[in-house]
Amino acid sequence: MELYFTRHGRTEWNQALRFQGRDGDSPLLPESYLEIEKLGKHLAAIPFTRIYASPQKRAKTTAIGIREHLNVPTDIIYSDDLREIGMGELEGASIMEARRTHGEALDALRYAPNNYDPAAFGGETYEAMLTRGKGAILKAIAKEQGPILFVSHGATLTGCIQTLAGASIADARKMGGLGNNTLSILTLNQTKEFPFTLKLWNDDSHLSK
Template sequence: MAKLYFVRHGKTEWNLARKLQGKNGDSPLLEESYLETALLGERLKDISFAKIIVSPQKRAVLTAQTLIEEFNEVPPISYDAGLKEFGLGELEGVLIESAIERYPEQMHHLRNNPHEYDPEEFQGETYPELIKRSSQVVNEAVAQHPNQDLLFVAHGMTLVTLIQTLSGKPLEQIRKAGGIDNSSLSIIEVSDAGYELILWNDTAHLDSFK
C-alpha cells in the first residue's frame, strides 16, 4: 500500500523566540535544524517517492532541499500554497505570551478547541479554511499518483490539522493528540478503505543528535 510521509520543517529563530509564525511570517532555520533534517533525509533516502510537495514558505523549502541532499534518488518537487502555515493575521510575528494576553480565549481555542476558534478579531484564518486548502493538496496528489509514496513538507499547525482530518478525526478532536515537533515524521497509509495514520510525530532519527 502507498504511504504519505509528512515532515514538519526544522526549528526556526522565531520558534526559539516563541513568536507566532503563520502563513505570511517567516524566519531563518537554526543551524542545528540543517543537521537534524539531514538525519531525517538519511532515514528516508531509500524510499522512491513519486513526488515531493512543499509549502512555498522559506523554512519549508530549505527543509526540503536539505532532505533531498541525502536521497539516493531525487523525485520531482512542486510547491503548493495550500500547504502554507495557518494564517494568524495580525498576530504573525507576535510573541506567544503577548498574543495570549491580548486574546486569551481565542489562543486557548486555537490549541485546544478548534471547533470554537474564531480569529475574526485579528483577521486570521479559520480551521475549516485550513482544512479545505490543505486537504485538497493531498487528495489531488493521491489521485494523480495512485499507489505511489508521496512526501509533504510543511508546518506544525497545518500538518496537525491536515493529518488528523485525513485520518478521520472530527474538528473538535484534531488537537487531542497535541502538536508535532520540528523535523518530525508522520505517516499515513493509503488503501481502498481510505487513510490510516500509522506513525505520528516520530523523531527516532534524532536520537543520535541528542
C-alpha cells in the same frame, strides 16, 4: 500508498516564541540543518514519486535539504495550499503578549480548534486551512502512484493528518502537535470506506541517532 509528512526545521521565531503563520517566516536555526540531514538519511531508501512542499522559506529549505540525501532524488512541487494557517495581525508577534488580549482564541486553536475564532486579529479560520491543506494532499494523491513526502507546517499538518485519519475538528489536537523534523505517516487504501489510517505520529527517533 504511504503518505509521509514532516514539519519544517526549527526557526528563529520558533525559538523566540513568536507566531509564524501563512504570511510570516524566519531563518532556520543552525542546528536544524543537522536534523534535516538526519531525516533525509532516514528516508533515503524510500522511492518517493514526488515531494510536495509549502513555498514558505522554512519549509522550502527543509524540503531541499531532505532531497539531497535521498537515494533517488525527485521533483519538489510547491503549493500555496500547504502554507501554515494564517495568523493575521499576530504574524511575528510574541505568543505570550498576544495571549493577554487573545487568550481564549489562542487556547481554542491549541486545544479545541472547533471553537477557534480568529476574527479579532484577522486570522484564517481552521476550516479554511483544512479545506486548502487537505485539498492539496488529495490532489497530490490523484497524480502520484507511489509514496509521497509532504513538507509543511505544524498547525496545517496536524489538522490535515488527524482529520484525514477520521478525527473530528474538535479532536484534531487530542494527540498534540508536531515537533520540527518529526515524521508522521498515513496509509491509503482506497478500497476501504475510511481509506486513511494513521501509521505513525510525530516520531522523532531518527533525530537521536
